[in-house]
Structure formats: C-alpha cells, structure tokens
Amino acid sequence: MKLLSFVPALLAGLTLLCCNPALGASCLTTECHSSISAFKYPHAPVQDGDCASCHEQRVKEHPVKGGKSFELAAKGGALCKDCHDGLASKKYVHDPVQQGDCTGCHKPHGAKERFLLDQEEDRSELCLGCHDGAPFKAKYMHGPAAVGSCNACHDPHQSSEKKLLTGTVREVCLKCHADFAEAMKEAPVAHPPVRDDPCTACHDPHGSGVSMFLKNKMPDLCVGCHKHIGKIVANVKVPHKPVVTGAGCSNCHSSHYGKAKGLLASDQMGVCLSCHGRDDLGTPPLQNIKKQIEGKKMLHGPVAKGDCKACHDPHGSDNFRLLRGSYPAALYTPYKDGIYDGCLKCHEKNLLRFPETTIYTRFRNGNRNLHYVHVVNRKGRTCRICHDPHASDGEKLISKEGTRFGDWKIPINFVTNSTGGSCAPGCHRAFKYDRMKAVVYQQN
Numbered sequence: 001m002k003l004l005s006f007v008p009a010l011l012a013g014l015t016l017l018c019c020n021p022a023l024g025a026s027c028l029t030t031e032c033h034s035s036i037s038a039f040k041y042p043h044a045p046v047q048d049g050d051c052a053s054c055h056e057q058r059v060k061e062h063p064v065k066g067g068k069s070f071e072l073a074a075k076g077g078a079l080c081k082d083c084h085d086g087l088a089s090k091k092y093v094h095d096p097v098q099q100g101d102c103t104g105c106h107k108p109h110g111a112k113e114r115f116l117l118d119q120e121e122d123r124s125e126l127c128l129g130c131h132d133g134a135p136f137k138a139k140y141m142h143g144p145a146a147v148g149s150c151n152a153c154h155d156p157h158q159s160s161e162k163k164l165l166t167g168t169v170r171e172v173c174l175k176c177h178a179d180f181a182e183a184m185k186e187a188p189v190a191h192p193p194v195r196d197d198p199c200t201a202c203h204d205p206h207g208s209g210v211s212m213f214l215k216n217k218m219p220d221l222c223v224g225c226h227k228h229i230g231k232i233v234a235n236v237k238v239p240h241k242p243v244v245t246g247a248g249c250s251n252c253h254s255s256h257y258g259k260a261k262g263l264l265a266s267d268q269m270g271v272c273l274s275c276h277g278r279d280d281l282g283t284p285p286l287q288n289i290k291k292q293i294e295g296k297k298m299l300h301g302p303v304a305k306g307d308c309k310a311c312h313d314p315h316g317s318d319n320f321r322l323l324r325g326s327y328p329a330a331l332y333t334p335y336k337d338g339i340y341d342g343c344l345k346c347h348e349k350n351l352l353r354f355p356e357t358t359i360y361t362r363f364r365n366g367n368r369n370l371h372y373v374h375v376v377n378r379k380g381r382t383c384r385i386c387h388d389p390h391a392s393d394g395e396k397l398i399s400k401e402g403t404r405f406g407d408w409k410i411p412i413n414f415v416t417n418s419t420g421g422s423c424a425p426g427c428h429r430a431f432k433y434d435r436m437k438a439v440v441y442q443q444n
Contacts, residue, residue, distance in 0.1 A: 027051050032063065039110025044083075046109050054079060054108070076100030090158040096130075097157050104130075105156065122148030138207030145206040152176075153205065169198035180256070187257035193225070194256045202255070218248025229315055236316035242275070243315055252314065269306035272314075289390055296391035301346075303390050311342070311389075327382075331405070334380030335372075343383055352376055365420070366438025386412055386425075402426070 028037040028049070036046060045053045059069035072079055077100025081087070088097050096104040105126060106116040113120030124136065127150050136145055144152040153172050154164045165172050174181040184190060193201045202221060203213045210217045216224065223230025233239050242251035249255075252271055253263040264271045275281055277290030293303060302310035312322045320329040325342035333339065335352045344351060350360045352375050356367040363370045374381045383389075388399045395416060402409035405426075413424040419437075424430035432439045 036109045040112050042110035087157045093158045123150045124148035135206040139209050141207040173199045184257050190257045222249045232315045237318045239316035272308045293391040297393045299391045332379050335376040365433035
C-alpha cells in the first residue's frame with residue numbers, strides 16, 4: 001500500500017522534470033509530440049529541446065484527458081518578442097506584426113522552409129492569403145511578383161518607407177536595375193519623372209495589362225503629363241503614325257534618358273531618318289529622304305541644320321505631310337491666301353500676291369512676277385513641281401530630276417545668268433526672262 005501511494009507522486013515529479021529545458025527533448029521523443037521533430041527547419045527552442053521557453057505547466061498531471069496542462073507563457077506577439085525584440089519599432093509596421101499575430105505567417109514549431117515558413121521562394125500563397133491577388137494575374141508581370149519574391153522589395157515586418165519597402169522606391173528598383181542606374185548617370189538628358197519621381201509614377205511594380213508593366217498604354221501614359229501633345233494627337237487630321245501605333249512615343253523618344261534634347265536616341269535628323277531613310281517601310285513605302293539628300297550640293301535651310309521639325313510637326317498635323325503650315329496635297333492648286341502658308345511662313349509672304357513687283361521676287365521678266373504666273377493662274381503649280389523641299393543639285397533647290405507626274409518626271413531644265421535665266425520644262429517650250437530688260441515673247 002505504501003508503494004502504491006508513492007507512484008502518483010513519482011509520476012508528478014517526472015512530469016515536472018519534462019518541462020525543464022535540459023529534458024524538454026522528451027516531449028519530442030514520446031509518441032505524443034514526435035511529429036514536431038520532423039521539420040526540416042525547426043524553431044530554435046524546439047531544436048534545443050527548450051519547450052519551457054514558450055510553454056508553462058499549469059496542472060501537475062500531464063497529459064490530462066479532455067483538457068490541457070500546459071499554456072503559452074504569453075499571448076500573441078508578447079511571447080515572441082522576448083527573443084525577437086524590435087520588430088515593431090519603425091514608422092511602418094506590417095499589420096500582423098502590429099497585432100502580434102506572428103503565427104499568421106510563421107509556424108511556431110518548425111516548417112519545411114526557412115524562417116518558419118511553408119513558402120519561402122514563392123511566397124504568393126502566403127502573402128495573397130491577405131493581399132488582393134488581382135495585380136498578380138496581369139498579362140505582363142514584374143519578375144519578383146511573377147515568382148512570388150515579395151521580400152525582394154518589401155520587408156515582411158517593418159520599414160521606414162511606405163508599403164514596407166526595403167528602401168526608397170528608387171533604391172529598391174536600382175538595386176536590381178544596376179545597369180540602368182549606371183547608364184542614367186552617364187546620360188546627358190534625363191526624363192524629369194525618372195530624375196525626380198519614383199519609378200512607380202509610370203510603372204506598376206507588380207503587373208499590368210501593358211508591356212513593361214506601364215500603368216497605361218502609349219501614348220495615353222505620356223499625355224497624362226504632356227497634355228499639349230495629347231490635344232494635338234487627339235484632334236489632328238493626320239497623326240504621326242509612330243505616335244499612335246506599337247511602342248507609341250518610345251518609337252522616337254527614350255522613356256528614361258537620352259543622348260539628345262527631347263530624350264531622342266540621337267540628333268533629330270538621325271531619329272527621323274531611321275524610318276525615312278529606308279525603302280521597305282510602309283505601304284506604299286515611305287520616301288527615302290536619306291537618299292534624296294545624300295551628296296546634294298544644295299540643302300534646304302532646315303535640312304542643313306538637321307531641323308526636320310521646323311517644317312514638320314513630329315506628333316501630328318492638320319496639313320499634308322505633317323507640315324506645320326497649310327500646303328496643297330494636290331500637285332496643281334491655284335494660289336489663295338493661306339493655303340501656301342507652310343512655305344510662306346519663312347519665304348517672302350508677298351511672293352504670290354502681286355502680278356507685278358520689283359522687290360518680292362527675282363524670278364521675274366521685267367516687273368512681271370513669274371511666281372505669280374506659275375502658281376496663281378487656273379492651273380496653279382505647287383512649289384514642289386519646280387523646287388525640291390529637301391535637297392537638290394540645282395540652284396534655289398530647283399529639281400534636276402523633276403517631280404513625278406504619274407509615271408513620268410517633269411524636267412525643269414532651268415539655268416540662270418546675272419539678270420535672269422531660262423527654263424524649258426516638260427510643260428512648255430523654252431522661255432527666257434530678264435529682270436532688267438523684259439524679254440518680249442513671240443506669239444505663235
């Protein structure tokens with residue numbers, strides 16, 4: 001009887017011994033909690049057999065049928081912060097950390113991945129248990145978001161930056177895009193949003209329905225800031241095709257930095273000739289302006305300066321050939337006030353207003369204005385019938401090859417002397433003119 005009365009006391013003593021750190025491993029070797037020892041990555045106290053650092057025995061008997069003899073030493077995050085202090089000391093704290101819900105993400109005894117997580121490389125399932133998954137189903141995904149590496153950009157506990165970023169937006173982006181950072185340092189021209197604003201001003205950091213994770217398609221994204229360009233593109237009769245197709249604005253401009261003013265990849269003419277210097281672009285193909293100007297003796301003033309936009313609006317225009325002023329599309333168009341402003345905004349504005357003059361043109365027979373004769377009559381000839389708008393081997397940009405008239409090119413055969421000259425084009429017989437002594441034409 002004495003021996004039997006001693007057994008309960010002995011069992012109670014053994015039970016108390018099991019929660020001693022030195023003997024805590026017995027919790028795992030018994031048939032009760034053996035599964036805890038199977039984790040690839042055990043919690044440090046579990047690995048050390050220190051069950052009592054988190055669990056306290058409240059009842060002598062263990063196990064207790066239908067009840068519990070152990071309780072947690074503290075509730076929620078208060079239990080964890082004895083070892084993991086300082087996880088809620090910065091300006092921005094992850095909600096589960098703030099609320100002490102450590103086990104919302106971490107397994108308390110162990111897990112199959114590091115940091116007591118069941119998902120470490122791809123944290124999508126873990127993070128999207130709380131966060132909206134819609135941005136992670138976009139057509140175009142940012143690399144870290146695509147593979148669930150949320151912690152590549154975000155700290156899971158706390159941060160000094162909004163959105164729990166591991167640094168400022170620029171710092172976070174450039175720690176991966178290091179090549180971009182180096183190139184931007186060397187670039188003479190930087191896009192102000194790239195220089196001054198976070199990358200997220202234009203890009204969605206997770207994903208988007210638009211290539212390169214842009215927040216909006218081109219050119220809508222750009223005209224959100226460049227509103228004057230947006231008005232041009234939305235309202236013009238003839239938009240420049242690259243602006244409204246494919247890569248949009250970035251067909252001509254760099255989105256981030258560039259070598260030339262306007263974020264162009266090269267000088268203005270170089271950018272233009274990258275398309276207008278080919279024979280295989282468009283249907284029908286674009287004119288190969290590069291061929292037209294190569295080796296020519298005479299260049300139109302803006303072309304000589306490489307200033308294509310002096311005559312053409314690179315975004316769009318209501319006029320033929322994207323011209324900044326009106327100019328007829330038809331080869332034969334009689335002059336009326338206003339319809340030749342594309343040329344006359346630079347050239348003498350009174351060139352075509354008077355049938356006789358001694359000051360507005362040197363192309364005259366005596367006082368007779370021969371520009372007026374050619375352009376103002378019933379079958380008015382546009383400037384391009386005689387002049388090449390870009391370059392020529394002829395004086396005054398007179399075209400030596402002639403303008404195409406269907407399958408034929410109209411020859412000009414123009415020569416000059418000190419007081420006048422002559423021409424024998426494909427549209428009339430040879431005529432001479434002289435500014436000092438008018439030539440009298442014989443009537444046939």
